[in-house]
Amino acid sequence: MSIDNHEPPELISDYPLSDTQLALYRQDGHIRLKQVMTPSETDAYEPIISEVVRKLNHHDKPLSQRDTYGKAFIQVGNLWTKSEAIRRFTLARRFAKIAADLMGVRGVRLYHDQALFKEPGGGHTPWHQDQIYWPLDTDQTITMWMPLVPISEEIGSMTFASGTHTKGYVSRLVISDESHSTLGQYIEAKGIPQVNYGAMAPGDATFHAGWTLHSAPGNPTEHMRKVMTVIYMADDAKVIEPQSNVHRNALELSLPGCKPGEPAASPLNPVVYRRED
Numbered sequence: 001m002s003i004d005n006h007e008p009p010e011l012i013s014d015y016p017l018s019d020t021q022l023a024l025y026r027q028d029g030h031i032r033l034k035q036v037m038t039p040s041e042t043d044a045y046e047p048i049i050s051e052v053v054r055k056l057n058h059h060d061k062p063l064s065q066r067d068t069y070g071k072a073f074i075q076v077g078n079l080w081t082k083s084e085a086i087r088r089f090t091l092a093r094r095f096a097k098i099a100a101d102l103m104g105v106r107g108v109r110l111y112h113d114q115a116l117f118k119e120p121g122g123g124h125t126p127w128h129q130d131q132i133y134w135p136l137d138t139d140q141t142i143t144m145w146m147p148l149v150p151i152s153e154e155i156g157s158m159t160f161a162s163g164t165h166t167k168g169y170v171s172r173l174v175i176s177d178e179s180h181s182t183l184g185q186y187i188e189a190k191g192i193p194q195v196n197y198g199a200m201a202p203g204d205a206t207f208h209a210g211w212t213l214h215s216a217p218g219n220p221t222e223h224m225r226k227v228m229t230v231i232y233m234a235d236d237a238k239v240i241e242p243q244s245n246v247h248r249n250a251l252e253l254s255l256p257g258c259k260p261g262e263p264a265a266s267p268l269n270p271v272v273y274r275r276e277d
């Protein structure tokens, strides 16, 4: 299915990272990078992504009738399979090379993309670790989180608990009020440093590792907080035996047809970047 025929710019050019940036990511499990897309590139993609999210938004209840997860965002996944233009974004070499460079791996496959639009009045995103959802045998996973509109200080971007990417499972709780309090208490009790990058410009991005604990504040403004994310894994990642229902769901949705022990390489997981040498 293709929802549109626009041809937004190709995102091929390199975004060079310094040794300091690579070291910071590896130490903390998160980093903020400025202008990963230029203002004109962001201007081209924002309306296209917004339109597809508007068409595919599945929420049919007002905010007040949703649970904490439902209040946190409009969530639409695998947008790249619905639109040729978004395919260009999600499979962009520039983003994938940043992901490979930060993780220090030879190449990366797409795990999936998802839009996370926090509505005006939308709730906070509880503390969680993304990787509890993913039936993968590797720690080399990373999410690019990119606002398509200005994120004011008032809305705020994500808060990361530095260094938690090395800890594996802190808890198996899915995103919920319970995960928020349990993981919040864990972070406080251990005195783990928390970093919030505050206001962000459209086209800036944070990258965080699959195990890094993170949360985000609610949206007290009148404006939709439009964020697009792309999740990558090392190109040699394999699927593990599902350990939970969320693993089973993820296997079906993001790794269709893949069997435990096999490469995580379904048609939904193309190699998006691989070094030549």
Ligand SMILES: O=C(O)CCC(=O)C(=O)O
Residues within 6 Å of the ligand: 073, 116, 118, 125, 130, 143, 145, 158, 214, 215, 216, 227, 229
């Ligand atoms: O956008 C948010 O509020 C949370 C996003 C998130 O948890 C993620 O990208 O892993």
Ligand SMILES: [Fe+2]
Residues within 6 Å of the ligand: 128, 129, 130, 214
């Ligand atoms: Fe997350």
